[in-house]
Amino acid sequence: SNAEPLPFVYESTGTITRFTNGRDPKPRSREVFTFHRPETLAEWRDASISLRGALQSLPPLPEEGLRDCQIEAVTELEKSLKADKPRALIQMATGAGKTFTAITEVYRLLKFANAKRVLFLVDTKNLGEQAEQEFMAYLPNDDNRKFTELYNVQRLKSSSVASDSQVCISTIQRLYAMLKGEELDEAAEEQNPAESMLKPKKPLPVVYSPKLPPEFFDFVIIDEAHRSIYNLWRQVVEYWDAYLIGLTATPDDRTYGFFQ
Numbered sequence: 001s002n003a004e005p006l007p008f009v010y011e012s013t014g015t016i017t018r019f020t021n022g023r024d025p026k027p028r029s030r031e032v033f034t035f036h037r038p039e040t041l042a043e044w045r046d047a048s049i050s051l052r053g054a055l056q057s058l059p060p061l062p063e064e065g066l067r068d069c070q071i072e073a074v075t076e077l078e079k080s081l082k083a084d085k086p087r088a089l090i091q092m093a094t095g096a097g098k099t100f101t102a103i104t105e106v107y108r109l110l111k112f113a114n115a116k117r118v119l120f121l122v123d124t125k126n127l128g129e130q131a132e133q134e135f136m137a138y139l140p141n142d143d144n145r146k147f148t149e150l151y152n153v154q155r156l157k158s159s160s161v162a163s164d165s166q167v168c169i170s171t172i173q174r175l176y177a178m179l180k181g182e183e184l185d186e187a188a189e190e191q192n193p194a195e196s197m198l199k200p201k202k203p204l205p206v207v208y209s210p211k212l213p214p215e216f217f218d219f220v221i222i223d224e225a226h227r228s229i230y231n232l233w234r235q236v237v238e239y240w241d242a243y244l245i246g247l248t249a250t251p252d253d254r255t256y257g258f259f260q
Helices: 036-045 052-056 069-081 098-112 127-136 174-180 232-239 252-256
Strands: 009-011 017-022 030-032 088-091 118-122 153-155 167-171 221-222 243-247
Touching: 009 036, 009 221, 052 069, 069 088, 088 098, 088 252, 098 118, 098 127, 098 221, 118 127, 118 174, 127 153, 127 167, 153 243, 167 174, 174 232, 243 252
Parallel strands: 088 243, 118 167, 118 221, 153 167, 221 243
Antiparallel strands: 009 017, 017 030
């Protein structure tokens, strides 16, 4: 028969699980938190092109209204995504428009790569509110409607995520609580966790969440990435089967190490 070979392969040691999607342009295995949901695999099986396939045909970036450093950041990031590098780091000076640059990329990924959902991760409630304002104000240079008229943006304020959200803005503290199945006191979101004295001796591990499976987000953008990827927070970022994109003005050796 001419049945095509099974497109999805898992390899597991019982501790580490790796996944390969044979429908990708250059299939390569990647580590995943756990197996994907059957509905996800059915969706991927029936899609005309995989996410990694769609990334190959992103159209050139229209440059009007963008600063040189923003054009360079988006162009280089898309090179990295097309090469299927799982992590990328954008280093931009304070005031150079990091969030604006990130939103420009998110817009392109939703519009041209058929990305299902993007997570914009911050480490204080204040930064989440600022990011939400920027998404609301963002006017793409190829459309006269604002970002939030085109796509659904939700800033998480409780443990429920709207099923039609295309961009979720959340603090890392809130997601950590959600992935442990706990409620969160909003005071925990006020200051960045790197500065708080609440460092548990042993970080409680995140566990699989049926409501937020690892494939829930295709891309995770980590604001102030030099702060949010250490200690107990690292597992909140590594839980997702998603491209990880860091934004920071002040990376250190650990930041470079994490983003490879």
